[in-house]
Amino acid sequence: MQRARNLAMDLGDRIAELRLVIHDRDLLFTSAFREVFTAEGLRFITTLPRTPRMNAICERVIGTLRRELLDRVVILNERHWPSCSRST
Incomplete structure (x- = not known):
């Protein structure tokens, strides 16, 4: 529970x-852990x-989409790039 609080504070x-x-069915995720985020x-x-490999399969699909889509996008300035607009 303390780790969940620390994460929530770090995210600010x-x-x-x-x-x-999104989490798996590990016993680490108790009801107290959930309460912090709810x-x-x-x-x-x-x-x-x-489905132990579900996360790995999802990460692979997302990675493929990012590579395939971002390789074909022309970024003209910082407004076109989402991570740059958040940091300013």
Whole structure:
């Protein structure tokens, strides 16, 4: 629970941009852990049982989409790049 509080504090104002917390069925994620994030207005999604590779498959699909899409996008200035506009 303390780690969840620390994470929420480290995120600061950026936590308002988040909507979901996706986690597996590890015993680490107790109800106290959930309460920290539900108090911030986040919704929890738990992965399906017996799908240990689901996260790896999702990460691979997202990585492929990023590589395939970002290799074909021309960025003209900082406004076109989402991570640059957040940091300023």
